[in-house]
Amino acid sequence: MFLHDALTRALVRYLTAELPTYQRRVPNDLDHLRAELRPGDVVLVEGMSRISRMIMMLTQSSWSHAGMYIGDALLRWGGPHADEALERFGPEAFHLLLESDMADGVQAKPVAWYGDYNLRVCRPTGLATEDLEQVVAEMLRHLGLRYDQRNIFDLGRYLTPFNLLPARWRRRPLYLGSSTSREVICSALIARAFYQVGFPVHPLVSQGEGERARSVIARHPSYIMPRDFDLSANFEVLKINLAPTRGRASEDARPLKA
Template sequence: MGWMIDSVGRLIARLQKQANRGEPLPPNDSTALRDTLRPGDVLLVEGKGRISSGIKYLTQSAWSHSALYVGPIAGSATDGEPHVLIEANIDEGVVSAPLSKYLHCQTRICRPVGLSGADCEKVCRYASERIGLGYDFKNVIDLMRHLFPWPMAQRCRRRTIALGSGDASRIIYSSLIAQAFEAVRYPILPTITHIDSQTARREIAEPRHSSLYAPRDFDISPYFMVVKPTLARGFKYKDMHWTARGRTPQRTLAPEMERRDRASGMRPHFPLDL
């Protein structure tokens, strides 16, 4: 039965198209992302493929993929660029990757607050030691069952994501990162139980199963901080160049304005009164 699940899963995975590359981000934006990321950061990615769309539908989120930033990995490089990310991919399993792989995508940095240096090292080492593990293709089948556009209760979506083979040698997309943080008892979205006693009220955290985690959970977790490269580098709104009301920007100013607009997350070249 296992070989059949793998075969069907691989067949479905072929439906996953490469993300639409579009125009590359300006050099300053890529530099900002590189300068802002730290080991232990979770990089969320908005994919454009069919499987990515299914994940976003199931989780009701813009984020379909997650990768753990661990810093340069010795002996791993692509065209001279060191691999700094560890991720679980449908077609490759657990692999390392260079940051340039996602510079063309919309991304978000989620940083664990207060994570000690020793625990950060353990998190990164945990993920690094699992490079080479396979992907849980049964999860792909469970996901594809719900790509049809009929309404579905949130609890059913969450239950679907929690399925999978249960094989310890196989990883489901965000489970790898969840397991890495669980190894040092760092919370993501634990179940909190309130216990009242005669002396005090305590909160007991119960970890959720790693297969229950999706990329969006790092975004909404109260224990992870969203870090925006533009703000981290010292954003000053007075330095922005704006077009005059009702005027079309001159093409000679377009490259510089486009760079600033992209960096600030705004739609470029629109009059203020639109």
């Protein structure tokens, strides 16, 4: 058991180590981002770590990570997690993202934590206020939940060249671990919260015949990756994180839709 835990910790350190070749594309305006974000918004992140590179390569996407903006909902929720956030982050605790991290599990971080990353904001459209509150509450109920160790080893095997893996390990990329462990992955956790109020992130369209022609089927949250929020018809992409370009008129610096 000790050896297994030691190997798990070593693998987590290796996968989450940041790489030096990160390229910032545009500067973020954190004040504008804090002012414009709403609870329930999904913030996509282009990560800096080895596992981030793996996810982006396997999903053919610019986004490796997703967090949900909850604002000050944790402070209003109360409890030891709220006290810890306020002590650790001070005023930034009023502008929190809830996310799932391989090393620390489901946790809250301030928006400013990702100020030096490439970001995209995806906002659910047409979701009733009471449903949105239920989505945020569902996310808060998972606070403190940790990654399943089997999921970590499943991720680690994708560091091995594909042709060296036994045939039984050649599964669909990133469909990993048990159903429980998959739902602690950042994007799947968020998708599950929306799924429970009947708001699928990425519905599939069935190409059937007759009455079943083009029927919509909700994809299970376990299959949702960060890029699915970017591509979803149920989410609006907003450019509210970008710093205004010098010389633009003030009205041009308003939030832009992609």
